[in-house]
Amino acid sequence: MKYFLYWGCSLEASGVNYLRSLKPVCEALGMEFEEIPDWNCCGASVSYAGANDLAIKVLNARNLALAEKKANYDIIAPCSSCYIQMIKVNHEIQENESLRERVNSILAEDGLAYNGSIRVRHIQDVLFNDIGTEQIKRHVTKPLNGLKVAGYVGCQSVRPYGEYDSVHNPVVQDKLLEALDAKPVPFPKKIQCCGSGIFLPEMDLCLGLVRDILDDAVSHGAEIISTVCPMCAMNLEMYQDRINEKYGTDFDIPIVYLTQLMAVAFGMDLKRDAALHHNVIPPENILKAAIGN
Amino acid sequence: METNTSYDPSFAREVFENVDSGEEIKMCMQCGMCAASCPLREHMDYPPRQIFSMIRAGKRDMVLNANSIMMCTSCYTCQVRCPRGIPVIDVMHGLAHYAISKGILTRKDTAVFGREFWQQIYKTGRIDEKDLSRRYFFADGIITGIKKSLQMARMGIIMLLHGRMKILPEKKIKGIKSLRSMLDKAMQTGKGGSEV
Ligand code: SF4
Numbered sequence: 001m002k003y004f005l006y007w008g009c010s011l012e013a014s015g016v017n018y019l020r021s022l023k024p025v026c027e028a029l030g031m032e033f034e035e036i037p038d039w040n041c042c043g044a045s046v047s048y049a050g051a052n053d054l055a056i057k058v059l060n061a062r063n064l065a066l067a068e069k070k071a072n073y074d075i076i077a078p079c080s081s082c083y084i085q086m087i088k089v090n091h092e093i094q095e096n097e098s099l100r101e102r103v104n105s106i107l108a109e110d111g112l113a114y115n116g117s118i119r120v121r122h123i124q125d126v127l128f129n130d131i132g133t134e135q136i137k138r139h140v141t142k143p144l145n146g147l148k149v150a151g152y153v154g155c156q157s158v159r160p161y162g163e164y165d166s167v168h169n170p171v172v173q174d175k176l177l178e179a180l181d182a183k184p185v186p187f188p189k190k191i192q193c194c195g196s197g198i199f200l201p202e203m204d205l206c207l208g209l210v211r212d213i214l215d216d217a218v219s220h221g222a223e224i225i226s227t228v229c230p231m232c233a234m235n236l237e238m239y240q241d242r243i244n245e246k247y248g249t250d251f252d253i254p255i256v257y258l259t260q261l262m263a264v265a266f267g268m269d270l271k272r273d274a275a276l277h278h279n280v281i282p283p284e285n286i287l288k289a290a291i292g293n
Numbered sequence: 294m295e296t297n298t299s300y301d302p303s304f305a306r307e308v309f310e311n312v313d314s315g316e317e318i319k320m321c322m323q324c325g326m327c328a329a330s331c332p333l334r335e336h337m338d339y340p341p342r343q344i345f346s347m348i349r350a351g352k353r354d355m356v357l358n359a360n361s362i363m364m365c366t367s368c369y370t371c372q373v374r375c376p377r378g379i380p381v382i383d384v385m386h387g388l389a390h391y392a393i394s395k396g397i398l399t400r401k402d403t404a405v406f407g408r409e410f411w412q413q414i415y416k417t418g419r420i421d422e423k424d425l426s427r428r429y430f431f432a433d434g435i436i437t438g439i440k441k442s443l444q445m446a447r448m449g450i451i452m453l454l455h456g457r458m459k460i461l462p463e464k465k466i467k468g469i470k471s472l473r474s475m476l477d478k479a480m481q482t483g484k485g486g487s488e489v
């Protein structure tokens with residue numbers, strides 16, 4: 001199956017271990033990717049400070065139009081922020097004809113137009129619904145043997161439409177983890193926001209949010225936390241020492257992408273494919289112990 | 294309490310006409326679901342529900358200076374819980390944009406960060422994380438910039454060592470010129486206005 005992969009700005013920098021692991025895993029599962037030609041940033045969740053709503057819509061409509069012009073594949077947006085920006089604008093344009101005309105009159109600056117024929121998907125959606133857990137299980141050569149994982153979904157990867165999972169109590173990530181023979185721990189804070197795009201400027205306030213999430217995971221027995229968003233990964237991983245300093249805690253729990261766990265369970269190379277060496281809190285020992293290496 | 298104040302329609306009209314998604318609050322039934330949803334609610338002066346009733350009561354200054362409109366983390370919890378299906382987040386972002394465009398920077402760091410983010414998209418079409426943080430840190434001048442950078446330097450070095458920072462600066466996308474003219478047009482004709 002062919003898809004557009006819209007990896008966005010973060011996956012080339014702070015989220016490089018997401019992109020590096022996602023590609024070999026998805027290729028092993030028979031997926032093929034194309035890049036949207038000359039794509040631009042989605043605007044993420046903070047552009048409203050400088051841009052009005054129409055400008056942010058145009059930003060995303062340009063990507064949709066460039067994709068539609070090339071082929072009629074679904075777009076996979078692994079970054080949850082890209083996903084929510086794009087799926088939202090896509091729905092609005094599909095459902096509102098006058099908005100579509102208005103946006104198209106602006107896209108015409110570059111001879112572009114978007115007719116609304118593309119579907120925007122999250123990677124969890126595609127893995128669960130297009131590939132399926134049975135198919136995934138068939139690729140598992142190094143089962144994670146009951147490794148206790150807290151599957152952190154975050155807020156933007158399922159919302160606002162809940163197209164493939166419940167917006168209040170998502171289960172898809174846990175099911176994907178089970179397919180790897182990991183044991184997802186109960187984790188009520190799996191949909192609590194980590195501070196998202198305003199973490200950096202509001203760090204003093206957001207450290208508390210992340211502390212609560214880490215605490216919930218650890219107290220439910222998690223040895224490792226999995227995520228599907230570069231912002232979640234960054235906020236959960238990079239500030240643990242600050243949190244420890246501020247709150248007197250002693251968090252030191254690795255944060256990995258779901259696709260990194262998949263690469264490990266698929267018996268792939270821990271460095272080249274799972275890209276574990278990019279993680280700042282090293283997950284190697286825990287994962288090697290789980291797969292019996 | 295703001296709920297006892299008599300209805301003053303002029304500010305509400307201003308919001309409906311000039312703030313992106315502003316008209317959406319007409320359907321609000323003041324149930325408070327959204328107010329209980331914000332992750333940073335403990336730090337907010339007026340949660341969304343109260344902001345919306347203050348708009349109806351014409352409390353212009355209080356609304357535009359509220360810290361809450363700039364403390365939205367974009368978690369969408371409000372939107373999936375609101376019984377009236379109001380896109381609360383879009384209204385909060387619309388209000389923040391409107392306030393910032395009037396020069397009100399109640400949460401200065403967040404407003405500056407968001408503005409730098411947007412300006413970088415306008416400049417290159419994409420975001421360069423390291424350049425964004427540098428511009429954000431130094432937006433307040435060189436001294437504050439050095440102080441903020443030093444606080445974050447350790448983390449920057451760690452990320453660099455783990456290959457999680459791009460070494461080369463982000464190149465402009467090929468269609469940057471036409472992207473800019475699209476964005477200019479959207480900023481000129483969009484409801485939320487352009488005075489940034
Ligand atoms: S949840 Fe919806 S209806 Fe209830 S107060 Fe908030 S915006 Fe109004």
Ligand code: SF4
Nearest residue numbers: 331365366368369371
């Ligand atoms: S999206 Fe914004 S307004 Fe809505 S609950 Fe989250 S922080 Fe509050």
